[in-house]
Amino acid sequence: MRKTITEARRIGSLYKFSKPLQKHNNLTNNFESTCFAENNGQAPEIIEFPVVSFVRPTENPELSVFCSNLTGIQQSDVENAPTLGVVLKKFEIWLRRTKETLGCSFKGQPTTTAIFVTWTDWDISICLWDECRRKKLPLPGDMLNRIDLKAIFQQWLGSHKVAQNWRGGLKDALHLVGLRFEGRPHRGIDDAKNTARLLLHLLSKNILDLTTS
Template sequence: MALIKLARQLGLLETIYVDGESAADKSNTSSYLNRLRKPQLTMQPYKYLICVDFEATCWENHAPPNWREPEIIEFPAVLVNMQTGKVEAEFQKFVMPIESPKLSAFCTELTGIKQKSVDDGMPLQTAIMMFQEWLRKELRTRNLQLPKMSKDKPIGTCAFVTWTDWDFGVCLAKECQRKRLKKPTYFNQWIDLRAIFREWYKYRPINFADAISHVGLTFKGREHSGIDDARNLASLAYKIANDGAPLAITKDLAPFQLNSNCIL
């Protein structure tokens, strides 16, 4: 239990319950945590990380009303080797928004994504399917497993990484729910690198670029380009790991569910 306490202090053990029950109501919490107990926190369990940074429709100076929720317009991911720091594979697709099909001038200026790119883009469900094919190929090529793919290896050897919980916990989850799209269960677990960054360096960055600069890295590419942000996120994850920070799953939307229905 000392290890679990330390993990909580480091912000590496934060669970979202989706069925409305509190932790006190979960009689099997201890056994679950034991199954997912991290190895020594000074060791890195993941051989590879998949860094994701969605870009979505947005508007200037105010939160959108209920009928104008953010929709994903760029779906990027990079696969980084945590032994070398090298990005070995990339995925990028532009996605057609259907709730607010016309991009705001603010969105185009911020992300650099043109109206034609999303007009020629694909539905989100198609992007998810194409991503799954890419993911299956890359994982099988390297004999990697995502977390909770089997009872024998609940931690896995490869995990998703985002900057904050917004990408998977808010943006993708809510859009799939609104549009009644099937979301693969492997999107339910991820590493929030900002949470680890804050605790490890005892510094609260103003934004992602500030975090990059704080550890002596240089941002490469265009800020708020999804694929460039994902590449820089990979560089930051490698830097943090080399500095000794333990990388572990920080969020789990379905903590008592294996990803056994995943077809990877």
């Protein structure tokens, strides 16, 4: 288990932020889903659940060429991957053990707070929520404790009247604070890592304070 947590920290999906008498464990997450060049009315299905696994879609099992080109995820990556229900169970086990190891809780006292951080709220409140509803899968309750870093960043930009031409992307947000995007955009694990890097930068510069946000 410690090896798993160490790996999560290494790739930037788990970040610990400390202040006097306070310790915040922030878990960044980013899903990738099925997508198409044109809107064909098909609901997105998660195909990459960072930290845990690729995910095999069951409603549209064959990835579109557009999806593979955008994300870099190939058909061979998902064909033998577990379905979302199995991945969610693995994730719940990992999350429970992680909370025990770190001594934190998503519903605990302020001194041991844990929270999920995503770039936009689409990943959890729309993509995961809708797919769990369609497939009658339980949504991990801890994931409801989350922060939309994009919304907070956008609010900060507005309050400081800077970068009015910001296009809203994570890559541009990193550039605005002097960082470069590392890895491949639209790849879940890389987007999660870069979200963590931006979070760390905002915290270190006192641009963001999770004790009040």
